[in-house]
Amino acid sequence: MQAVLTDKLPFSYFIASSDGSIRYCNDVLLQHIQLTDVTNKKISHVFDRWEELRSGKIIYASFQGKNCIFLNEHLPSSDELVYIGTFSSELISLVEELEEAKRVNRELDAIIENSYDGIYITDKNGITVKTNSAIERLTGIPKEYYIGKNVDQLMKRGILQKSVTHRVLEKKRPVSLVQENHLGRETLLTGNPVMNEKGEIESIVTNIRDLSELNELQSALKKANQLNDHFKKEIERLRGKMIRPNGVIVRSPEMKKIYDTALRVANVDATVLILGETGTGKDVLARFIYENSERKKTGDFIKLNCGAIPPDLLESELFGYEGGAFTGANAKGKPGMFELANNGVLFLDEVGELPVSLQVKLLRVLQEMEVQRIGGTKPIKLNVRVIAATNRNLKEMVAIGDFREDLFYRLNVVPISLPRLADRKDDILPLVDSYLEVMNTKYQKQKQATSSLNEFFYQYQWPGNVRELANLIERIVLVTEDDLLTIDHLPAEYRPTKALAVEVNEMMTLKEATELAEERILRLAIKKYTTTYEIAEALNSSQPTIVRKLKKYNLRF
Template structure:
């Protein structure tokens, strides 16, 4: 009777002795077996694989090419075992996914634990859920102490001075700050939000980097490099490789890619067009390309700022003039910049300022590779490589008829876009250290930046980019009496505000104020970026979200 009842069950079942000998199997199980009866056979002779999980309570087996999951239970009235299960590909896939998830978790735990930087993970309420051993090196406190602690409690006890977690929750984006911990070590904290599928913050991952150690290593490395610098340059020259230009800090990935590109095109004659705001280092990059090319041994590097010379004089500066070409002209004539740059490089800075009439003549020189002086009768063949730079949007100028389209495409052979300093966070503090070093040496001073000032340097928008940073540091070194420089030593215009304020002149709801700020940020992003993908990356959100927000506020890319 019991056998008849078990045969009616909708799942596979069999009973086996403690030694693994099958005593009974129901009809459902026999459908998957190699023969009509498996009674008396050993489990391992029937199933081609037999893997015990969860201490033997769950079995993953296979027979006739089909997988099965069994649950193992003890018989109530004997020493036999009852195996209940089902042949299901879905269950098998679930087991495989579970194994893969466990493997990934082990790998993730290993990555976090072996990170040299401290990693500190909290939930949305600021409660610590995970950290690694590196935090013990940075704070001297065992990592287990932090688990379950709220950030607010750590602040009250003085273990943390500032909370990057609170700033991330407030701004809903990645936030960095520089601070000294209670051991007196200078650290850089970078917090990144973790969003769920609803766009809500469910956790914050904070990376803690020891700047004191980095500064000590950097000083030691500098001393070592000074000892071998002469030999290194000579070896690199003999190998035909490049040495980074003096004063250029290349720490961020974006600048590394730019200088790697510059190296690859240094010894070809393709025209390079550099795009970027004022002060980003376009002229330094142009000179770098020249110094790492064969042309540096054959010709000169000639620079002309097309926006600094009056239009009526610019033509003669570029192309030169013959003797007596116009009233007041030198009787012997004068070579232009193109002639002076023969076999070398001509750097046309602010090329977007060229008048249309001169654009036509420049295009002809590029196409025909020859120049004719003003008042001259004989063209001169030239071998000049052009590098152009501008802080203007040439594509937009072409659309407005302010710049010739054919000249644009002649110049835009190898475009290199140099990002703003505010977009190169990894370069800011190394640049700060470099310029303090330069200015202290130049003016025989011993000025250093405190953590609060370094924090300002990291977060200021730097509209003047690297040039503004260098000028500000020179100003601080010259006019401040104290050696330890703080934010209160900054000029008034820097202390007042580091961000553009949104003007509110009337009462409104908090929702309306938030939408006003959101719309303003999108308008600024539209001016700076050329597509919604770049906007999404800069604003730390998804491209579909940007598209939806633009539609909401009736904003378009060409605004």
């Protein structure tokens, strides 16, 4: 009955199993492919081409130069698929045109994406529909951030000063303008309207070109004499001199790279955001940037710990107040930290602790570079460079609403991440020598560290980082009578134990007890040694055995 019905269909028709074997086909299909029977043959053996489109719902196939289109659907209560198709040249032409359109779109996307200039496309309502990666280089903001946002939103957040999109919609013709973006880059924006058949604007394509490179070259010609100091510092760096900012040793490649970056940005006014755990030296790096900048000659370095001041007092500390502004206020008023740092540097430590209400006011000050005291009526113009630091993950705080996204991007212009002390081992022993020298001078001692103590300093993980190291050295210098410092002089909480602390609280097999001790030994070994070859030598074993044992107990360096 099924064959009678399907044979009368004017379309090519066949049924195939889930493994691609043809179970049945009608005469129309056989006439087109000029075969007498295809039952139990694989689809791939019958058709020269079998290309799935639209997630497999549409099939573009061919047989000996004849092209056809199939639609497929699962048969009820079966794993078989039914294919109904046509060899109509018109429908096939439409599919081919669709594929060609997709190919052209891919080429256009590639051209847009690989353009050196930023390309920014909005619809007629100013909603962003497409950007390219160049915009990240120009603005420092991921291109995905713009998608779906209105240009009015970007202007409110300070990312744009003026909108060329609005000008194009108003003028109904191409418009160009020059403006400085939030990173201080001077850019040329050229907006072009895209018209539909009725002569109405349906989208705007904006090309963004960075003019800062040309401006920097022109400025460099005028200020050549001012670059002499920079060249001298760069020559010293290339000679490999050790940088010792305020007692912090910088010998590891990671820290050299960080302080090289700090030198390069010392004399630009871009905001720096220093990230790192407590005790990694964020305040030292901030002061290093100040000490190596021209602002040292014109203003002070003012530090404010945002987490150490009660929230209700923090606003007056930042922005100052006029006399009589609130109960208990000084009758003469008081300048805030921004005013005190004018022409210098304001270092906002623990900026992640700022209340959301103050984040809004801080953003406004950074955007407008003017501050208004509490109770004041006139804004005060500022010339301040801001360096911020935090040990918190600001991106996560933005995601949960504890930190404003626009303030994050305003601060995160030049991010610098400081590594843990345990991740910059080349600095540990020079730091030990430096702090011993400082403490010996301070307390009139003559202490020296033995090689075993230095080995402990080198291998220890230092959860408190440089601050913990300095405090520990000061502690043992003060409480130890001997001039030669050993591991035995360490406080109890630091002293390594010689015996394995393997607790057995219940019965177990000897094999289980052996594995327990084996795992504990390997845990100690990966803390002391850096490679599986060193562990193998220390434990009198082979390197493949150590690798296998570490994998068995799921242990990693």
